[in-house]
Amino acid sequence: MIKDRYDVVVVGAGPAGSVAARFAAVEGATVLMLERDREPGIPVRCAEGVSHNGIEPFIDIDKRWIASQIDIAKLTSPNGESAFMHNNGVGYVLERRIFDTALCELAAEKGVQLITKANVVGLIKKNDKIRGVKFRYMGETKEVECDLVIAADGTESRVGRWAGIKTAVSLRDIDTCVQYTLAGLDLKRNTCEFYFGNEVSPGGYIWIFPKSDKTANVGIGIAGHLSHKKGPKEYLDEFVNKRFPNATITYTVYGSVPTSATLKDIVKDNIMLVGDAARQVNPITGGGVVQVMVAARIAGRVAAEAVKKGSFQAKFLKKYRREWDKTLGNTQKVMHSMKEKFLFMTDERFNNLVKFCQKIPAEKFSLKALFTEAVKGDPKLMLDVAKSFVVSKMKLK
Template sequence: MEKMKYDVVVVGGRVGGSTASLFASKKGLDVLIIEKNQEIGVPVQCAEATSSSTFKTLEMKPSSKYVCNEIKGADVYAPDGSHGHLEGGYAEGFILERKLFDKHLAIESAKAGTDILVKTTVKDLIRKKEGVRGVVAKHMDHTLEIEAELVIAADGIESQVAQMAGLNTRQTPHSLCSCAQYEMVGVSCDPHYLQFYFGQKIAPGGYVWVFPKGDGVANVGVGVRSDTTSAYSFLRKFTSQMNATPVELNIGGVPVHGPVDKTYTDGLMVVGDAAGQVEPFTGGGIHVTVLCARIAGEVAAEAIEKGKTSENFLKRYETRWKKEVGGDLKQSLKYRRIMDRLTDEEMNILAKFLKKQDLESISKMSMLGFVRDYPQFLKLLKEIL
């Protein structure tokens, strides 16, 4: 058995893992990324949209190397086909080519000093009385014993590494949104605006998205929570009405129940999908993951510098990310639960109301008038207010 030693081992080389390793390496730590796939960035498991805050957190400028398109807003469609238009603000951002973006982050991390092992899987954790102290991994035909002061688990939904350490990262069918997405050629849409479609018949418990990548290419996907019909079936039904050709299919799950209960333990932190650091309402997670992963990398540097890697010290990781995005994630979960309870008819009514409003400054008077006309919304609006 080959033995290795690092300050930090990061399990998972996608956005969360590469961001954590990047900032840990910038702080002078000796870091290793372990990635189970033979190429970082594939297969794609994302609709590929993100906000400008992602690049501010990364301290990078958006590059045409991996940015397909700039987004100025969005059109949101109710079940009856009526739609509202959002301009700028939250709906503004970029469409990425994740195959290139994820690899770019890994390359930047490597330039900062991170070592990377692809096609490598974790088989067990190294445990000592102080807690987690590394991993046992399989690289090709070789078994590696990799000692480390800290492990960062960025290994996706239901993180096996976190579970090995005793943390509960398990998801349920209700807490996951099942997703299927085509990359399609020949899609007719405004290249700078996202499209969202809601309705129980096309996407129960979720929505359909059309994210333009430019030159008639777009990601067309469906996220659902359904016990009877697969996301892929809903995707095929929706795209059957389009005169466009699929060139790629990706299927996966997104955690939409909020963060897991605990994202740290002795010698280990959890980031990204593994930690449930995803907006429950939209299912978007790149900007959240990047922020939390940067904090994990910085806390790792503090912990190792001070020789304190117990959960009492690593708790500051969770304290910091909750301070930054915890409130937003709770609010997003509240909105998702409200949407879960709306019928298609109620969605249509709400859409017509919102279409007439300035979403930045909806007045209490307009809400009171709306509730007077539609008293069934009173309880829902109380939750929002």
């Protein structure tokens, strides 16, 4: 039964929402989660690549939502030369549709209630204080009261705006994306591929994430301020026509990834923002699933603590901000500075970078080595990169 009142209402049942909901409920909070779509995980707006080490703390690995296991990353420069990275840990290409539902099931086991097809349309405020949310459900506007709202409503987050938080990102801090799921391919299913260059994918990259040896997510993200004249679809179509002329598209999806640092304000009285809504994605890779689950776990725990203490002011909720900055938020800031560098990288520099990678012995080739080389000539950023890799290694464990 759905009640009129909960300690916490979570808006959005993606990985950020369901993990925040679960960790709040584990500690005793009553939690309602509202999802706009008919089921969690759809439509899939995601390249679906994650690392084993990243997701393993949050859910037992289950074949049901793993399409393929990735061991090798292939990087290709504008001049067509490639380097192979073998040493970056095991990765998976997910079936997000099943994965997101599995995360919701874990939340439900801890007592979280979920309503799907529930579109949140506003906040309830009394004396300027957030006291609940309004949502459209089955043709009616419903209200539910709560002490704390967790906004996990994605890139297009409006809940944060209703609370008076500035959430808009600049064009250079968003990657505009298109992705096809292609069938009829002939691929190595353990190898993901990345293509760089200003003619291929300005300010971003093209990815190939195999879901089997015959199918793959093939997508592109380009920097928002470089997409006006020629959009991501045109770039991707050129690539696909050349590389996979005989493939069939079984799924097409459009979307975007915020590539800024975390928003200045992710808490206010009675509200916290998590996930894409808080802009917690890795600004270089565009990877978000793991990062936002880390943030959501912190948010959920702080929410439960707030419930126990009866303390919902921003002053207390800022604990979530502090913990996030310590775990990944500060690293994300460094990544954002690096991304600014990448935005101005010439094709020649990309070519040299891949050439450099080819010379590193396979067992020593890691993302850290790659990033360090990429920011060569900027000693401060090199130091920041080195530090951030030490920190993220410790904190993710």
